[in-house]
Amino acid sequence: MSGSGRKILAAGAAVFDSSGRVLVIHRPGHADITLPKGKLERGEHPAVAAVREVAEETGAIVALEAQLPTVHYPTPAGPKSVDWWRARLLEQRPRTPDDEVDRAWWLSPAEAARELTHDSDRQTLAAALAAGPGPALIVLRHGKALARKAWDGTDLARPLAPAGQRQADTLADVLAAYGVRTVISSPAERCVATVRPYASRHGLRIALPAGLTEPCGERDPAQVRRIVADAAREAARTGRAVVLCGHRPVLPDMLRAAGLPEAALVPGELRTRNLSADPASSGPAERDPSGIGR
Numbered sequence: 001m002s003g004s005g006r007k008i009l010a011a012g013a014a015v016f017d018s019s020g021r022v023l024v025i026h027r028p029g030h031a032d033i034t035l036p037k038g039k040l041e042r043g044e045h046p047a048v049a050a051v052r053e054v055a056e057e058t059g060a061i062v063a064l065e066a067q068l069p070t071v072h073y074p075t076p077a078g079p080k081s082v083d084w085w086r087a088r089l090l091e092q093r094p095r096t097p098d099d100e101v102d103r104a105w106w107l108s109p110a111e112a113a114r115e116l117t118h119d120s121d122r123q124t125l126a127a128a129l130a131a132g133p134g135p136a137l138i139v140l141r142h143g144k145a146l147a148r149k150a151w152d153g154t155d156l157a158r159p160l161a162p163a164g165q166r167q168a169d170t171l172a173d174v175l176a177a178y179g180v181r182t183v184i185s186s187p188a189e190r191c192v193a194t195v196r197p198y199a200s201r202h203g204l205r206i207a208l209p210a211g212l213t214e215p216c217g218e219r220d221p222a223q224v225r226r227i228v229a230d231a232a233r234e235a236a237r238t239g240r241a242v243v244l245c246g247h248r249p250v251l252p253d254m255l256r257a258a259g260l261p262e263a264a265l266v267p268g269e270l271r272t273r274n275l276s277a278d279p280a281s282s283g284p285a286e287r288d289p290s291g292i293g294r
């Protein structure tokens with residue numbers, strides 16, 4: 001069957017171990033050597049799919065770091081787009097070889113560049129090397145909240161709408177894909193509730209700096225910048241991803257302080273930046289592939 005026109009979506013990762021080696025697979029069906037990746041399941045976020053596919057194809061449990069350029073190519077089943085991340089190995093689990101992937105192994109980047117069958121994988125590897133290692137700093141707008149006129153309590157206590165709660169559940173999987181260890185939120189309920197499913201699943205405390213609330217953030221952008229800079233230092237110090245959840249009027253300052261381009265985030269949408277071990281250095285800015293907010 002050729003070219004129905006429907007785009008095939010996939011996601012994968014250039015995975016690095018602690019010695020800087022990269023993980024490749026052999027696929028007997030295609031007789032090729034590639035980076036691990038695979039198709040999204042229905043409704044699945046690409047970041048979540050990337051982590052799942054790497055685990056299924058290699059047994060490697062990974063945390064995502066920088067997002068890399070999306071790759072497009074035609075296939076007999078239709079045009080295909082693959083979202084890629086740089087990722088680091090957290091744990092290697094055993095995996096039984098099968099017809100899809102009969103071997104997964106580690107190569108130096110130079111060896112991998114020689115062995116990979118497809119040029120696009122070589123380009124993804126080059127982008128991963130250019131991004132360098134480092135955890136993600138994630139800036140997130142809270143999920144869809146109850147309308148102001150539908151709520152007669154204080155604005156700080158205004159809760160998420162049911163759609164916002166669903167976004168929060170999806171975000172819990174996305175934040176897990178990045179291996180988030182530090183959760184920071186405006187104390188407003190709609191922000192806290194956006195990161196609560198993730199924090200409670202992982203037994204993490206949510207830090208609640210008052211400086212991220214709407215009135216404080218708008219009044220004192222310098223304090224917002226300090227909160228974000230502290231978060232970036234924490235990520236660089238621990239090597240683990242950090243998420244900051246805030247409000248639309250404060251997000252421009254949060255994004256700027258994170259070194260991300262200005263963007264009008266819709267509820268539940270996020271942007272990530274990868275931080276190298278040196279918090280002063282600037283990593284590549286990244287877009288949100290999620291569509292959670294859309």
Ligand SMILES: Nc1nc2c([nH]c(=O)n2[C@H]2C[C@H](O)[C@@H](COP(=O)(O)OP(=O)(O)OP(=O)(O)O)O2)c(=O)[nH]1
Binds near residue numbers: 039074080118121
């Ligand atoms: N992996 C990969 N395959 C490519 C590229 N360019 C290209 O023409 N192909 C060909 C090889 C295969 O014959 C065909 C489909 O391979 P694929 O890896 O995209 O699809 P798949 O369904 O077998 O695998 P997956 O998405 O489940 O991982 O596309 C490329 O850049 N990467």
